[in-house]
Each structure stands twice: as C-alpha cells, then as structure tokens.
Amino acid sequence: MSTTMPSESRYPFNVYPNGWFRVAFTEDLDPGELKRLEYFGKKLVLFRSQGGTARLFDAHCPHMGAHLGFGGEVVGESLRCPFHHWEFDGDGKCNKIPYAKKIPSKAVIGTYPVVEKNGVILMWHDRSGGEPTFEIPDLPEIGDSAWTRPEIAHWEIRANWLDMNENCVDQAHFKYIHGTLSIPPTEAKTEGHIHRTESHFRMTIPGGEGDATLLTLDHGPGFQIVRISGLIDTILMNTATPIDEERSDVRFAYTVKTEGDTRKTHLAEAVIKDLKQQFENDIDIWENKACFKRPVLCDGDGPVANYRKWYSQFA
Ligand code: FES
Numbered sequence: 156m157s158t159t160m161p162s163e164s165r166y167p168f169n170v171y172p173n174g175w176f177r178v179a180f181t182e183d184l185d186p187g188e189l190k191r192l193e194y195f196g197k198k199l200v201l202f203r204s205q206g207g208t209a210r211l212f213d214a215h216c217p218h219m220g221a222h223l224g225f226g227g228e229v230v231g232e233s234l235r236c237p238f239h240h241w242e243f244d245g246d247g248k249c250n251k252i253p254y255a256k257k258i259p260s261k262a263v264i265g266t267y268p269v270v271e272k273n274g275v276i277l278m279w280h281d282r283s284g285g286e287p288t289f290e291i292p293d294l295p296e297i298g299d300s301a302w303t304r305p306e307i308a309h310w311e312i313r314a315n316w317l318d319m320n321e322n323c324v325d326q327a328h329f330k331y332i333h334g335t336l337s338i339p340p341t342e343a344k345t346e347g348h349i350h351r352t353e354s355h356f357r358m359t360i361p362g363g364e365g366d367a368t369l370l371t372l373d374h375g376p377g378f379q380i381v382r383i384s385g386l387i388d389t390i391l392m393n394t395a396t397p398i399d400e401e402r403s404d405v406r407f408a409y410t411v412k413t414e415g416d417t418r419k420t421h422l423a424e425a426v427i428k429d430l431k432q433q434f435e436n437d438i439d440i441w442e443n444k445a446c447f448k449r450p451v452l453c454d455g456d457g458p459v460a461n462y463r464k465w466y467s468q469f470a
C-alpha cells in the first residue's frame with residue numbers, strides 16, 4: 156500500500172490557519188510608508204499613517220481594481236488610490252472622492268486587524284473574517300538595555316508553519332539533525348491558544364560540553380517565542396507567515412542577554428550564528444517531506460500527537 160499523500164494536496168489540514176502572523180517589523184515601516192505584500196495567497200498593502208498607525212488592506216481598490224501599492228499614497232490617516240484618487244480611512248471606508256457628490260456605500264476596501272508589539276507588526280488572519288480571539292504578549296526583554304537589539308534573519312521556505320513549529324516537540328530530531336548528545340526529554344502543556352514545551356539538552360560547546368534548557372511558547376500558529384538558558388540567555392521570536400499554499404516567509408528575531416559586556420557580545424554573535432545554522436539544518440527535510448495526517452509514531456517520539464491536537468483549533 157502506498158504511504159504518500161495524494162498528489163493534489165501536500166497538507167492534510169487547512170494551510171491558512173487562524174491566528175496572528177507577522178507581516179513586517181516596526182523598523183521597516185515609517186510614517187507615510189506603503190509596502191506591497193503577498194501572504195495567504197492574497198495581494199495586500201501595509202502602510203503607516205502619518206499619525207503612526209500600521210494598517211493592512213487588500214491591495215485592489217473596490218472602484219476599478221487598481222493595486223494601491225503601485226502609486227498609492229498615504230494622506231494623513233487615509234490611503235489614496237493612484238487611479239482616480241479615492242481615499243480610504245483606517246477602517247477601509249472610502250471617505251473622499253474628489254469628483255463625486257455622493258460616496259457609494261459599497262466603496263469599502265477589505266482590512267485586517269493589526270497589532271504592533273515587540274517591534275513586530277502582526278495581522279490577524281481568520282478564514283471567516285472573525286475578530287481576534289487572543290492577544291500577543293509584550294516581551295519585557297525587547298527594548299531592555301541588558302539585551303542586544305534583536306537581529307532579524309529571513310528565509311523563504313517551501314514548507315508550512317506546522318512542519319517547522321512541530322520541531323519543538325519532535326525530541327528525537329534534536330539528536331540526528333541538531334547534534335545534541337542525547338535525545339532531550341521534552342514536556343508539553345497546552346493552555347487554550349498557548350502551547351508550551353520544555354526540553355533539556357547536553358551539547359558540545361567550545362571547550363567541552365554544556366547543559367541548556369529550551370522553553371518554547373507558541374501563541375497560536377504564527378508567533379513562537381523560544382527562550383534558551385544555560386550557556387547565555389537567548390530569546391528567539393520565530394514567525395512564519397504563509398505566502399501561498401506551498402511557501403512560507405520565515406523571519407526570526409534573535410536577542411541575547413549580554414548586559415553590555417563586550418566579552419558576552421562575542422559569545423552572543425557565536426550563539427546567533429550557531430542558531431541560524433541549526434535552523435538551516437532542518438530546511439532540506441521540511442522542503443521535501445510529506446505531511447501525514449497520522450504519522451506512525453513510537454514511544455520515544457515526544458508529544459507530537461498532542462501538538463497536532465492543539466493546532467487543530469486554528470486549522
Ligand atoms: S481604481 Fe481606485 S480610485 Fe479608481
């Protein structure tokens with residue numbers, strides 16, 4: 156019997172789950188700036204109003220379909236279409252047509268809820284257009300002078316968020332892909348939209364061996380915080396946003412607690428370099444794997460099945 160997935164479907168679940176997903180970083184969007192984006196198989200525009208609020212709209216104008224990202228302009232709190240200068244307010248409603256007496260009631264553009272936290276701009280994606288059902292936490296370490304300014308890394312990967320995030324409970328792969336000296340025991344807990352794991356590692360480090368603890372908190376499918384302690388305290392904000400049904404836009408932000416000590420800065424650089432390499436070790440597996448609805452698991456695999464159960468609330 157064949158064990159491969161039907162060729163028309165790479166994933167046995169909804170590839171566009173509900174949740175908060177990063178669309179940009181705060182530092183990449185100045186007041187008055189407009190960006191073209193493609194996520195969830197849609198063309199979108201992200202802009203920051205002159206007053207400083209980030210907003211995300213569908214790209215095409217409801218009038219005659221111009222793409223607002225090609226020549227559109229931020230005007231105060233509104234976005235102006237390049238084609239006939241209709242303007243849309245923060246709620247996506249047309250509030251100005253320079254040559255009409257009456258604004259049609261259907262002159263509204265699609266909008267998405269946006270929050271900006273921890274230097275990250277996130278959109279709420281909901282397949283039925285519903286409002287957010289949970290919040291993204293503020294991380295006290297981001298912006299704290301004891302921690303380095305977050306360093307951002309970017310990859311485009313032919314994989315879904317599930318294949319990537321599920322790594323945190325896949326305890327056996329830590330040994331075979333990431334070189335831990337043994338298979339690290341991994342515990343998982345769920346609290347509503349939050350999935351929490353804790354793993355204890357022994358790794359080879361310069362000058363010998365060292366112990367490390369890895370704590371992972373998933374706030375829904377799109378925002379994962381990893382805290383690593385042992386060698387030097389390190390935080391990763393891991394975000395993977397679907398571009399389309401095949402590809403994800405992955406951006407990690409790394410920050411390390413150096414407390415302004417230059418010797419620790421060198422260690423921080425080495426740790427971030429190693430973490431990037433560790434992530435890249437997974438890429439060939441992800442880009443070429445099948446995703447089975449019910450993988451054949453064994454007793455040493457870790458809480459993979461629980462992770463799948465948790466994610467089904469979003470998919
Ligand atoms: S297409 Fe946008 S104003 Fe006409």
Ligand SMILES: [Fe+2]
Pocket residue numbers: 322328332333433437
């Ligand atoms: Fe991994």
